[in-house]
Amino acid sequence: MTGFGPQILAALVVGLVLGLVARSTGHSEETPTGLGVTLQVIGSSYVSLLKTTVIPLVFFAVVASIANLAKVTNAARLAAKTLLWFGITSLIAVVVGLVIGAVMQPGVGTGQQAPEGYEGKTGSWWAFLQGLVPSNFLGLSASTAAAEDGTLSTSVSFNVLQVLVISIAVGVAALKLGERARPFLDFSASTLEVIQKVLWWIIRIAPIGTVGLIGNAVASYGWDTMGTLAKFVVAIYVGLAVVLLVVYPVLVKAHGLSVRQYFTGMWPAFQLGFVSRSSIGTLPVTQRVAERNFGVPRGYASFAVPLGATTKMDGCAAIYPAIAALFVAQFFGLDLAWSDYLLVIVVSVLGSAATAGTTGGVVMLTLTLSTLGLPLAGVGLLLAVDPIVDMGRTGVNVVGQALVPALVSKQEGILDQDRYDASRAGANLLADDEADLLDAGHDGGAGTGAERRPEASRA
DSSP states (O other): OOOHHHHHHHHHHHHHHHHHHHHHTTOOSSSOOHHHHHHHHHHHHHHHHHHHTHHHHHHHHHHHHHHGGGGSTTHHHHHHHHHHHHHHHHHHHHHHHHHHHHHHOTTTTOOOOOOTTOOOOOOOSHHHHHHTSOSSTTOEEEEEEEOTTSOEEEEEEEOHHHHHHHHHHHHHHHHHHGGGGHHHHHHHHHHHHHHHHHHHHHHHTHHHHHHHHHHHHHHHHTTTTTGGGHHHHHHHHHHHHHIIIIIHHHHHHHTTOOHHHHHHHHHHHHHHHHHHOOTTTTHHHHHHIIIIITOOOHHHHHHHHHHHHHHOOTIIIIIHHHHHHHHHHHHTTOOOOHHHHHHHHHHHHHOGGGTTTSSOSHHHHHHHHHHHTOOTHHHHHHGGGHHHHHHHHHHHHHHHHHHHHHHHHHHHTOOOHHHHHSOOTTOOTTOSOHHHHHHHTTTTSOOOOTTTOHHHHTO
């Protein structure tokens, strides 16, 4: 059977060809064609399947990950180091984004003026802090709008950031209660396994979703429709490439690990994150990359990776908003002071949880523009190319979410070095039986789980 990687690559090619065919036959938003609409439906349906798992996966993954800290010696130190490295890598990524935005100046030369009514008021991110306070247990909100024919439609949405806060509080409370919370934690762990099983089924049809996602992007935007946004897209991908191909390898080398093994190990998570555009949807693969390819103990990985999938977004919450903020300011001919650059850094490092693992970095972009007092019309301007840049953003996100636990494990002396250095040839992260997949890696070598290697956890 063809491996998952070749399936994804084949799907990319098929989607590209079908998208070009749809484009050449006249597909556009104004004049949709059958092929173009089909690609759009396939792609959007796949993303919708991924999104259906977001809320329960975030809640139970975070609760279970916090509970798993009880299985790891020096849990508090591991948690603190993990969060510290999340912040350090985010800081590096946002500085990279600011430098690239300042050097490439993707928005300069448009001659555009600030939108009518724009007063240049300095924004505030207090609204973001207020958004941390849950309005109800599910972070649920509803809005009603009137259609042109007079009918009313109500849409329900979840505030994933509030769900994250709730799940952290519940997880910590359960951890404090100890044995009295054991039935609840067992239920959470079982529920998480069920959700992840369903998610695995969704991931298995990723090649089909890939055909639709890539095909729709090409059919809708083509090669030359980005216009003045082309330089912005290039700037984003330059920033992503610097972090993925320079910053991360430097950190890997600085920790005494093989850069070659880093590249071969991170590929499964990167490729799925690239096509799915969802850190949460890629979570099972990201965690397996951390455990099987990078040698992170399972007990620690089950805490750090789910937490990273909801809070660590070097692509969406650091590189992208930094370059986008500079692009919007340059596009409308507005000047930024050094204090504004510092503000971008603060918001990016502290506000990454606003992206919450779902597709797109629109929330983070809105937060950044509001904080700087830049025109929010820039959000609508950049939405035209968001699907294109979001692929690369998410790919970098998931690589960082797997890498940081490996770096911390190396520092703490609990990394399975043999697993990290093992050959990737023939590896298949999508084996039918997940338990057999994990157990197969134990033959002839040390296990990766902290619960199987208590002596490693105490190192």
